[in-house]
Amino acid sequence: MALNFSFKKHSSGLLSDPKENCSDNDFSEAINLFRNQREKVGISLEKLSQETKISRNVLIAIENGSKKYLPETTYLTSMIKTLESELKLERGSLNGLLIKKDSSENISSFKFKFINIDFLNSWIGSLLYVVLMLLSILALNSQQKYLIKINSVSTEPIIEEKIVIKNATKNNNQKEK
Numbered sequence: 065m066a067l068n069f070s071f072k073k074h075s076s077g078l079l080s081d082p083k084e085n086c087s088d089n090d091f092s093e094a095i096n097l098f099r100n101q102r103e104k105v106g107i108s109l110e111k112l113s114q115e116t117k118i119s120r121n122v123l124i125a126i127e128n129g130s131k132k133y134l135p136e137t138t139y140l141t142s143m144i145k146t147l148e149s150e151l152k153l154e155r156g157s158l159n160g161l162l163i164k165k166d167s168s169e170n171i172s173s174f175k176f177k178f179i180n181i182d183f184l185n186s187w188i189g190s191l192l193y194v195v196l197m198l199l200s201i202l203a204l205n206s207q208q209k210y211l212i213k214i215n216s217v218s219t220e221p222i223i224e225e226k227i228v229i230k231n232a233t234k235n236n237n238q239k240e241k
Contacts, residue, residue: 094160095129101151102127116146131163 102112109127113120122143125133134140144158 090160091131091163092129092160094158095126097153097157098147098151098161099127101153105151107151112147112150116143116150118143118146126161134161134163137162 102109107115109120109123112118113123121133122135124130126147135143140162144161145155147153148155148158
């Protein structure tokens with residue numbers, strides 16, 4: 065049984081559904097608007113980065129149109145709001161930067177592969193880890209019991225013989241005389 069809750073937030077002129085936005089034309093228009101307005105205001109990427117607290121690399125990706133290097137839509141939405149207010153643009157004028165994601169990319173499916181170490185971050189990986197640790201403890205315990213049974217291992221502490229030390233000191237004293 066799966067419960068699906070969809071939360072839609074309609075706020076401040078930004079498109080709430082990423083499927084409604086971003087054709088390539090809108091994306092290129094938003095890039096040109098960003099670049100032209102930044103140059104019109106006369107602010108460098110470094111200064112804009114400092115004032116908006118947005119990474120310089122993200123600003124470069126926006127200006128160069130590198131969709132691959134843009135952050136996730138959630139972060140990009142808040143960055144767009146900040147950039148629009150800093151560059152004195154209308155609300156929603158940079159919405160073309162929002163990238164339309166394929167729905168197949170957003171659906172995360174768990175695939176159990178030993179090659180992929182990501183399975184340790186799931187409940188199945190945690191359960192597997194606990195079972196593996198318990199089995200290793202049981203294996204070590206049974207090995208110890210077997211070694212005790214065949215008298216290969218002694219469970220008594222090692223007693224240091226003081227006689228050997230006393231004899232050695234007597235021999236040294238005799239040699240010195």
